Every structure is written in structure tokens, then in C-alpha cells.
Amino acid sequence: MSEDFYCEEVLSGRTPVQKVLETDNVLAYHHTRPFYPVHIVTIPKRHIPSLIALDEGDNALIIEIMEIVKKVASQVVSEHGACRVITNLGQYQDSKHLHFHVVFGQPLHKS
Template sequence: MSHDPNCIFCKIVQGQIPAKKVYEDDDVIGFHDIHPWAPVHFLLIPKQHIASMADLQPEHAPLLGKMSVLVPRLMKELGVTNGFRTVVNTGSDGGQEVFHLHMHAIGGPRPWLKG
């Protein structure tokens, strides 16, 4: 599995940096965002280093499908029952700050209205 030794998320995957995990299996890891926008805000990332959505290939489709199916399950387990937001920032102009593909899962009463 590929990784980037300078990537903060790869370091989380390898256990070099601690994270408050909400999920982990052979392919993905989920952990709470360190600057949450809502009562529940976690990131779901592939363990394989993929820089962004723009770098996805057809063989990554099962991985993205898995991530998309996991988010609602994890939100429910974390007590979010009245909706949530899923965001994937892609590239600098798309607001991506860490160049390791990650899906934000943000739950709670309209957290994106935060001022």
C-alpha cells in the first residue's frame, strides 16, 4: 500500500500521530476532525495515499463506494439521526488543505451555518 512519508494523514494511518478513531479496517480509517464544525465531525480516509479526488482511477471505485456506505452507518452510531453533510474538497481551489483524499462527515443541526 502506497504512502507518503511527509503526509500527516499517512502518519495517522501508520500510528505515528495519534487520532481519536471512529472506525478502522484494512482499507480505511475514520477519526474526529481536530477543528470540528459541528457536534459530530470526522474524516474518513483511505489507508492508501491518494492525493485527491482528481487522482482517482477506475480501480478506486470500490474504495469510494465503501467510504460512501460507511459514512451513514458511522453517523448513526455516533448519534446523528436528523441528517448530515459529506464534503470532499479537491485541489487548492477546492479548499483542500491536506493532500490525502479525505471525506468530511459533518453532523448536527445545520453546522454549515456556523458564523
């Protein structure tokens, strides 16, 4: 996998995705290779390497991202009764682009 799957594949349109919610700055879509029965990814459309790479100039964007994550999470909780919201950093972060996973259920694969 590339360093930034989201810019190189998803946002470029090379990998089609099933959109859940979208604004001018944020995209939420069903994971292309889900690890959970319900697995939705939310990303900024602008490249930001990770949560800890955000700066004060990104405050409006992070609020917008959190609004989308909240809407997606609310929808999953409404349909399934629960969810997790996950972001990864460092070696846990496969794609070096800020993203949040909204998931429900037990992992589909063993790591």
C-alpha cells in the same frame, strides 16, 4: 501543516485519533481539530491525492469508502437529525489525501 496530514500523522500513528469505524482499507475518526460540534473524517489507508485522482482500479476502494461514509452519516443523522458530507478539491483541500468530512452543526470558528 504538511501536504498530507493523513499519511504523515494519522496513518503513521504520530497523531493519535479517536476511531469511529475501521476496515483494512478505510479509517473514520473524530477530527483532531474539529470545525463543527460533530466532525468525523473518513480516509483511505492508501494514499490517494483527491477525489479526482481516482482511477478505474480504485472502484472497489471508493465503494468501501462510501460504505463507511454512509454508516457514519447514518449514525450522525440518527443521533442529531441531520449531517453534511463534504470533500474538498484544489485550493480548498488543505491535506492532499482523499478524505470525506461527516459534520453536524454550525461551524465552531469563523474562517
